[in-house]
Amino acid sequence: MPHRPENPDQDAQWRTAGDRIQNLLDASAAGGVVARERAEQLAREITDLYGAGLERMLRIAVSTHPELADAFAADDLIASLLLVHGLHPHAVERRVQDALDSVRPYLGSHGGDVALLEVDGDVVRLQFTGSCKSCPSSSVTLELAVEDAVRAAAPEISTIEVVAAEPAAPVIPVDNLLRRVRTHAWHPVPDLAGLAPGEVGGFAVGGSTVLACRVGDALFAYRDRCGSCGESLAGAALHRRMGAGGDVVLRCPRCHAHFDVVHAGACVDGNGSADAHLEPVPLLERDGVLCMALAEQETVA
Template structure:
């Protein structure tokens, strides 16, 4: 196809217009550098003219409250919204900024076979859910706090509460001992050798002191995890609590926690403080969360 042969599609939707643009971009990509440069200069000139026209139009409409309201209603149309966003006349919506923040961490999640889904936006609260290998992973708490939560807070300071919803819980691979959030992979310093793997009894917990901190280590099937030895309720030590089916019950006030993820089953809004765990052969190392 060449530019002369190009025939626009039936353009009644945003997808139709975008399809035409993508077809033209594919055509331009086959041109030589001089031709591509001319097309790019032409595009920038047209877009600059349009952007300035839109800015002047909006300034004029702002003087009339009724006209401004009409423009806001018109912007609910997907094509109008896309063009105004393209020229930065409208700022990105909160949902778009949250998605952009999640996009910034998705490559790291994908490297471990996982992803994160934006479930709901109800300012100042959003809800997210891990999928794939991140769903049910023992390091999901670290991934949530060190990756997802941090990215959203930096991009959207008006969001004050980020809730992690439970997924199907089937994403993890139990064929081998698993240990680490993808956001811990770059952490080369700060690891402490704490014990041998065979020193952690199946279905129970042991305590260790790591860097002056009292922690518990748990081994539930193929999952090895490490948490601060402190109930999220009042900070009392929980290592003496009963462990049954991967759940530890605080001996003081009965709060229950999932030893795979640290999630509090009694009060889902809190959880145990998780620490990074690395298992190499029979060596178990821990890196304290900051």
Template sequence: MPTTAGDTGDRIEALLGQLPDGRGKQVAEELVRVVVGMYGEGLERIAGLVTEDVLLRLAGDDLVAGLLVLHDLHPVDVDTRIQRALDEVRPYLGSHAGGVEYLGVDADGTARLRLEGNCQGCPSSTLTVKMAIEGAITRAAPEVAGVEVEGVTPEPEPVPLQVGMGPPDGWHAPEPSGSRWSAVPEPGPPTGRPVAVRIDGVDVLLCSVRGTLYAYRDSCAACGSGLAESTLAGSVLTCAGCDARFDVRLAGKGLDDGGRHLDPLPLLSDSDGVRVALPAAVTS
């Protein structure tokens, strides 16, 4: 079941997209607009009646925060929310991110950042930025149009980490240093659970979140058990063995213990299909 306003919006759009063109679809779209407008007006009245402290506490809930953003009622400005999101993710980045400077949101609605220190120029920063930093900003400020980061050095060509962001026609992925690309089987339709597959002798966990596919080693960072029977609610993966929670959009960051995280694997979608980078020492 969707756990954020964004998830619900995506679901509504998908359902409307399945309707045939005609009067029925027009009525359904108008119904959605009326209901959204009614809830927006109700939220605006509530925001005007409660104290600022109460409104801030309400905004601490991801679902409520998404609704407040949707109706331009969030009590915290976008710059502050992005700064706070970066502060939360920095401890997880550790030595992989010597510094992340937030430059602001430009006129096109794109959040811009710059990597500093020992993170700048490091090939591994591509994975760090795309999965951890971008995920944190998108979650805290869903209204931004995108995230651009200066100082990211690809390895040695740009390698998309999200399915659907494919490279130009004719482009072929280079072999990642110390690893190789292996084909990923079709995970099937979303079921509310991750999909465990074995690829070239490696147990891989595939998680689909709002149309984006993420891959991890199939091992809980807390108890070491496999995660095939775990649940996936939005971006939160909960281990069936120990109830440990991880955010798959934040490079597998532990939500109960920030010192623990899943082991992410880069994904690539191009003319050869969907592939995952597995360590050469394992796949050989």
């Protein structure tokens, strides 16, 4: 289980340190090529110095208390530094498997699962099962979450291949998947954590409007667009379905279509709208910070 920071503000500070360092290096280019090269050399010297010290500390600590290796690997900040310097105590296979385990509850909420088939050099092969058959965007959503988790845990992985669960074609072509994945950006959304059970709220995130709701302890997020009438879902509310075991559904305030928010936003009405669905938005806790992934561009060619 990843370590949860006691101070979320400090956690957010170090998570963005890489971006700040890169911005400073880019700014140094204003002084010319020589200034840029000196700034990069300075950054490398400092990184190598701290890396050498970290390697010695790790070797001394683990030789005395071997159990510390797992403790270091479970701390997000320490693990990220170990990855930078190639010192992570766990092999890439275990890190990939741990990454898949971390998103498995999210996959399960959308009726899907994933298995690690093999790690071959810098290539990971995965197999997806389940998913919502009536919701084609669900497959992209699930695979986006897995892609992000694997690359964060094993940055040395360059290729993620999806193997079909059956002889038929994969759930979604790999080239198409990765093209769509790389057009997404993760946005911190700590305000969503304040939603009470049964509450629905609209949020402006990354230039888009997103509808979020809480069912029990689980949070779900969707684009603010009804899959049936195409209108905004502003004012939508959660309801219990009659005669369906009390499943929770979201009702559009305009066309009154009902959508299963727990299972990828599939329409549950029996009036010919079975193919209609909401567009799920990946919502995950990344390094202790609640984030959602949105396309950097609203349209994908």
